[in-house]
Amino acid sequence: MRELVYYVAVSLDGFIAAPDHTFDAFPVTGDHMDTIMKDYTDALPGPALAALGLTAPLTRFDTVLMGWNTYAVGLAQGLDNPYPHLRQYVFSRTQTAVPAAVTTSAEDPAAVVRELKAGPDGADIWLCGGGQLASALAGEIDRLVLKVNPVTFGAGIPLFAGHGYTPRNAELANSKRFDSGVVINDYRLN
Template sequence: MRKLSYFIGMSLDGFIAGPDDEVQFLMDHLSPAYLEYLKTEWPETLATAGRRHFGCDDAENTHYDTVLMGRATYGLGLKDGMVDPYAHLKTYVFSRSLAESPHPAVELVAGDPVAKVRELKRQDGLGIWLCGGGNLAGQLAEEIDELVIKTYPVLAGDGIRVVSGEFGPRPYELTGSRSFDNGAVVSKYARKR
C-alpha cells in the first residue's frame, strides 16, 4: 500500500505561510548546499519551473508520483500563471470553491479528502505527497504515514499552521535528520501505529 507523506517547510514556530499566504520569509533561507540536497534527494518536490531552472528537469521521481494540495496552496502558483505546477506528478487539488480545473492534468476533488486518499493508497505507484496546506493536513491527519519537515530558522508569529484542526495527539518516530549551513533542518518521521 502506498504511503501519504506530508513533506512541508515551516518556521520554527510551526507556520507554513504568513497570514496572507506569504511564503517568501521561508524561501529567504535557501543556500546552494540545501538546494543541491533538494535537487538530488527530493527532485519531485521542486515545481516543474524550478526543476528546469536548477537543471534537474530530467530527474526521476524517487519518492512520489502523486501530489495533493488544498485550494490555497494551489492558488499560490496559480496567481503566477502556474496552472500545472507539478507537471511531473499526478496532481489533485482539494477545493469546494473551484468550479473547473484551470488545466486538464490537474484533477479537482470536491468530496471527502480521506476517502480520496484511501482510494489513492490502494493504487499502484510511488508515494503520495501532501504539499499543503494546514487545513487539508488537519483533515488528513489520520492518513499521514510520514512527515518530512523542513524547518527554517525564522519565527513567523502568526499565519497558517502546519496542521489545523481538532486536538488529537498522533505519535511519530524520528527516522532521520540533516542540518544545513543555512540553519535549515530536514527531519523525517514515521507514524507510530
C-alpha cells in the same frame, strides 16, 4: 504499500506560511538546497526543473495533493499546472477551474487518499499543503518530513489548521542539519 508523506517547509514556531500567506522568508539558497534538489527532485515545480535542467525521477513521489489555497499560489504567478510530472489533486468544495492535467475534487480527502494508497504500486503520495488539508488527512499521514527553517512568523498558517485534530505520536527516523540553519526532520507517525 504507498505512503502519504507531508513534506513541507515550516518555521521554527510551526507555521507553513506567514500571516499574509507568504512563505518567502524561508531561505531558498544554502547548502540544504543541494539535498532538496537531489533527494526531493520530484517535489520541485515544473518551471524549476526546467530552469535547473533537471528531470524528476518519480522515485520519491508520483502524486501530489494540494488544498485550493496552496494551488492558488501558483495561479497568482500564471502557473496553473505546477507539477506536470506528477498526478495532481486539488481539493476544494467550490473551485473547479483547473486545466485537464490537474484533478479537482470535492470528495473527502481521506477517502481519496485511501483509494490512492490501495491502487497499483507506485511512488509515495506527497501532501504539499495546506494546513487545513493536512488536518483533514492527519489520520492518513504516514510520514512527516519537515524542512525546519531558521525563521519565526509569530502567526500565520499552522502546519495543521482546523478542528478535530487528534494528536499522534511520531518517531524520528532521520534528521539532517545544514550550515544554512535548515534542519530536515523525517518522522514516522504511529
